[in-house]
Amino acid sequence: MEQEFLLKFLEIGAIDLKGDDTKLEKLRSTAKELAANLRKAPSKAISYTMVAVDPEIESSDPILEEAMSILRKQWETVVYAFSARPVGILRALLLDAIMQAARLDDAIAVAFINTARNVLPHTETSDEAEIWREAVSEIETKVDARAEAEWATPEMITVEPLQYAAPAPVAVDYEAPSVDRSTLRESVYSAAGPWGGNNPNPHQPSQNNHWAPGFADRMTAAIADALNKMAEELAPVPVDLSGPLSELAEAVTAHVDKALFGFSGATAGLQRRTNLLWWKEALYSPSAHASYLDLPPFEASALMALDLHEQIPTYSPASVSAFLREAIRCLPVVDDVQKNGEREVASLVEDARTVASMQPFRSLAAKYTSEPVGRGPLLSLIGHLRSSGAIEATTLRSLGGVDASTRMTPSEWGTYLFRELQSARAISQSPTKRVRKN
Known part of the structure; x- marks a missing residue:
C-alpha cells in the first residue's frame, strides 16, 4: 500500500490538527488537488520540491501562495486557525502532492529525485529527515527500475518467427480437353x-x-x-502474384526491422556505457571543443555536467551521478582562488553567468528554464541574466535555495548542475511555465 506522507508529518508533530478528522480530510483534498495541478503542469515539479524541502522558505513564495489558495477552498476558516501562514502544513501538502504525482508521472519523478538530492544537504530538516529519506528512496527506486531497463544489455536476443500467412490457393475452373x-x-x-x-x-x-x-x-x-x-x-490461366509477393516482401521487411530494433535496443545500454568510458578517459569537451584539463577546474566540472547530460537519456540510474563525480575528480586542482579545493556558490554562479567558456551551458539553461520567480533551480539564474552584476546573497538564497557562502568542490558543483539539468529536461516539454505574479 502506498504511504500517505501527510500522515507522517502528523506523526512527528509537524502538523497539529487537535485530532480533528474533518480538518485532515480537508488537507487530503488539498493535496489531491495540488497533485492534479502538478500533473497538468509538470514544469512546477522543481519549485514544488524546493519549497517543500526548506523549513526556512519565505512565506510569500509563489508556490506557497498557490498552495494556500487551494487550501482556502477546502478550509475556508484556515486563516483564522493560525496566527501566521501555516508554512509547515503547506510544505507537508506539497510533499504529499509531489509523491502522488511522481508515482504516476515518470518525468515528475525524475525532477523530484534530482532536485531533492541537490537541496536536502543544504536545508535544515532534521525533524523530517526520515520522512524525506523514505520519499526519496521510494521514487528513486521507481526511476532506477525504468532506467535500468533502458540501460540493460540482455545476455540473449530473441527474435520471434516471421509472421506471414500464405495466401489461399487460387481456384481455377478446369476441364480436360478431348479430341473430337x-x-x-x-x-x-x-x-x-x-x-x-x-x-x-x-x-x-x-x-x-x-x-x-x-x-x-x-x-x-x-x-x-x-x-x-x-x-x-x-494453355495455363494467368495468375497475378503481385499481391502475395508484395505481402511477403512487407512481412519480411517488418520482420527484419523488428529484429534490428531488438538488437539496437539490446545493445544500446552497452554502447552508452562504452561511450561514457571513452569520454571519461579522453577528458575532452564536445561542447567547448577543448580538453577539460586545459580549463579551470570549476568551469571544467560544469561543462562535464553539461556534456554528460547531453550523452545520456532523461531516465538514468542514480549511479550516473556517482560516475560524474569520479570523472571530475580526475581533474587537477590548480585554482589559486580555491581554499581546500572549494569555492563559494555565489562566485560559482557569477562565473557561470559571465565566463565565455560557459556560454553553451547558459544557452541550455535558458532553453530549459524561465525567468526566476520564487524558489527554483540555479539554472534559472544562470540562463536568464536579469543584471550584469553579481547576485546578492539574499536573492541567491530566495531564488536558488542555497546560501551564497555555501562552499563546494568541483565534483560537488558539477554533480549539482548535472542533477538540475536532468530535472529541467524531464519537465521542459511541459506547455505550462511559471509566470511572474504582479
Whole structure:
C-alpha cells in the first residue's frame, strides 16, 4: 500500500490538527488537488520540491501562495486557525502532492529525485529527515527500475518467427480437353481416298506413287489440327502474384526491422556505457571543443555536467551521478582562488553567468528554464541574466535555495548542475511555465 506522507508529518508533530478528522480530510483534498495541478503542469515539479524541502522558505513564495489558495477552498476558516501562514502544513501538502504525482508521472519523478538530492544537504530538516529519506528512496527506486531497463544489455536476443500467412490457393475452373473423334475420323476418311470430306485424297490406295504422299499430307494436317486445338485449351490461366509477393516482401521487411530494433535496443545500454568510458578517459569537451584539463577546474566540472547530460537519456540510474563525480575528480586542482579545493556558490554562479567558456551551458539553461520567480533551480539564474552584476546573497538564497557562502568542490558543483539539468529536461516539454505574479 502506498504511504500517505501527510500522515507522517502528523506523526512527528509537524502538523497539529487537535485530532480533528474533518480538518485532515480537508488537507487530503488539498493535496489531491495540488497533485492534479502538478500533473497538468509538470514544469512546477522543481519549485514544488524546493519549497517543500526548506523549513526556512519565505512565506510569500509563489508556490506557497498557490498552495494556500487551494487550501482556502477546502478550509475556508484556515486563516483564522493560525496566527501566521501555516508554512509547515503547506510544505507537508506539497510533499504529499509531489509523491502522488511522481508515482504516476515518470518525468515528475525524475525532477523530484534530482532536485531533492541537490537541496536536502543544504536545508535544515532534521525533524523530517526520515520522512524525506523514505520519499526519496521510494521514487528513486521507481526511476532506477525504468532506467535500468533502458540501460540493460540482455545476455540473449530473441527474435520471434516471421509472421506471414500464405495466401489461399487460387481456384481455377478446369476441364480436360478431348479430341473430337467424329471430326478426326472424317479427316482421316478423306485422306484415305477420293470418297468425300472437305479435302479428299484424289488418288486410290492402289496408286501408291501418288496416294501415299497425299495421304501423308492430309493425315499430318488432320492430326496437327487436333493437337493444336488441344494445346490451345491446355494453355495455363494467368495468375497475378503481385499481391502475395508484395505481402511477403512487407512481412519480411517488418520482420527484419523488428529484429534490428531488438538488437539496437539490446545493445544500446552497452554502447552508452562504452561511450561514457571513452569520454571519461579522453577528458575532452564536445561542447567547448577543448580538453577539460586545459580549463579551470570549476568551469571544467560544469561543462562535464553539461556534456554528460547531453550523452545520456532523461531516465538514468542514480549511479550516473556517482560516475560524474569520479570523472571530475580526475581533474587537477590548480585554482589559486580555491581554499581546500572549494569555492563559494555565489562566485560559482557569477562565473557561470559571465565566463565565455560557459556560454553553451547558459544557452541550455535558458532553453530549459524561465525567468526566476520564487524558489527554483540555479539554472534559472544562470540562463536568464536579469543584471550584469553579481547576485546578492539574499536573492541567491530566495531564488536558488542555497546560501551564497555555501562552499563546494568541483565534483560537488558539477554533480549539482548535472542533477538540475536532468530535472529541467524531464519537465521542459511541459506547455505550462511559471509566470511572474504582479
